[in-house]
Amino acid sequence: MRWNFIWQVIYKELISTVRDTKAFRTSVLMPFIMTPLFIIGFPLLFGNLFGGEVQKKQVVGVVNLVQMPAALKTILESNTASGVGVELKPVTDPIKAVQDGDVEAAMQIPATGMPTSAGGATVAVQIYTKASSQKSSVVERKLSNAVEAYSRSLVVQKLKSVGLSEQTLEPVKAESINAENEAEKAGGIFAFIFPMLLFMAILGGASTVAVDSTAGEKERGSLEILLVSPIKRIEVVIGKLLAVTLFALFGVLVQITAFVVTSLVSPFVLERFGGKGMSQMTDVLGGNLNLGVGGFFSMLAIGVTLALMLSGILVAVCIYARSFKEASNYLVPLQLMGTFTSIGVQFGDFISRSTTIYATPIIGSVLGILDVVKGKATPEIIATIVIGNLVFAAITAFFALRNFSQEQVLFRN
């Protein structure tokens, strides 16, 4: 093995890629655009939209409005600390009114009227909303809360008339307390974006070099000329593999930096520009990173070995392609695999964790990054993922070398 030859190949790929300023700038800028978009942009957008909807006076259609008790009407129309009331409008067909968009929700008061005191048979009030609409869910909550408050007021009245207090209804109540650690709270539902963005950053950094140095060289005809020189194929493969890995690692570093910077900035931005629904939204979505030194190095270890493995796959796959375009098509399934796996691990709580699953390529890394984000990764987990990635990196490197040695791969028409 002649390391001076290998270094020459690496150096040429580095120069060539860095001089492709458009691609290089994109791989640097993308993490700094995508990360704030997810971590700050989405909570800001959804929080403001959600908060805006709560503060809006929606129009609600009511069948038999005249039968509605005055007390319930007052509750529905009045503003509270948690949101403004609704405007009531008489309708005859509640489903049609909601479907046509005349009203945002509707409720049906029984034609026989509603009780004004507790003790009789339970009377149902139907609420009509569009179940899949987020806007409908806001008004649905307002209506249910109002009916519940009216019902409770009747019960309280009844209890008082027999000399009992309101607490008689609730001798014991359950209180939920979030037992997540700070990292888990910070990650929230949006924790899956960290492995997803890291995966995309690795591919973004590495795929340009991988495609250009394999299929691109084939298409230009320069690969044939390179292989006619005294360099051995194993030296060409190692050189290209290391060049691709360097850019993949660069992607890892840029992405982790983007995570850290965005997480530091996001609380200030969300507080400054967030609406009334913001705290509720950020509590649910999370999307912040709370990494200690150990977490940082764990994420780096997973990122580096994942980069090594993906570089092997990229080189092995791209050398099959006859052209730049064909190689780009080959990479689509790999990109989708990373995205879907990252989204899938949102349901990671249902996956029983084992050494095998952590050692599984891509899935193990994605779960591991999620564990790091949630502060649950142990040294054993990290070691399993790192060893698994290194083993698969060796396998993919072997396939890359094998493909470079096959005439039908290098010279297929």
Place this chain on the structure above:
Amino acid sequence: MIEVQNITKRYTAKVVAVENLSFQAKAGEIYGLLGPNGAGKTTTLRMLATLLEPTSGTLTVAGFDTKRQPEDVRRTIGVVNGGMGLYDRLTGKEILEYFAGFYNMGKQDTQKRIAELSDALEMNELLNRRASEYSTGMKQKIVIARAVIHNPSVLILDEATNGLDVVARRAVLEFARGYKNSSRVVLYSTHIMAEAEELCERAAIIDHGKLIAQDTISNLKQKANTNNLEEAFFRLTKGVA
């Protein structure tokens, strides 16, 4: 200098690119490998350049066996193929230095050789510009310089004038003519008979992977009873399936 003995290249049971082909090219000559597209010329040259292995037969270049001593063979040859194969984001000088590095040429020797070639090919003003800025003719100069950066004793030109204008084409032919000497051989593969007639002393005509004839250009024309090599080519290849 180049000895090809009974080589066959079979890609699959049905696809035979070259069949039982033999020819020899000696030092001091420009030897033509003539045939239409798909005749098996490029496959033969790729076997000579150690990129492909023959299914059977032997090839030796400057005394080195392509199968047993592929690296020695590669050190001995320079190749210009149909495509330009340049790295667009590297300058001409960087491209030449990159390839010189694989022949273990020292820094000084490399710079000296680049200067020599730069004068010979009149490409001084090109060297520090990126290849993406070159015209086709300029690219061809760098391609030739790259092929001979290490002073190979065997220069293989495979459809080297493809897509070139008349001036650039003339420059390639002149370079090939000037490159041969008593210790070097130029193997010139083409489907353009006029170029072969102008450049080569001897040639092998191949079609459908088989050798049709091998002789001096004048003898080939004589055999076909014509004064024109293209006509001779048609007459000699007629009836080959």
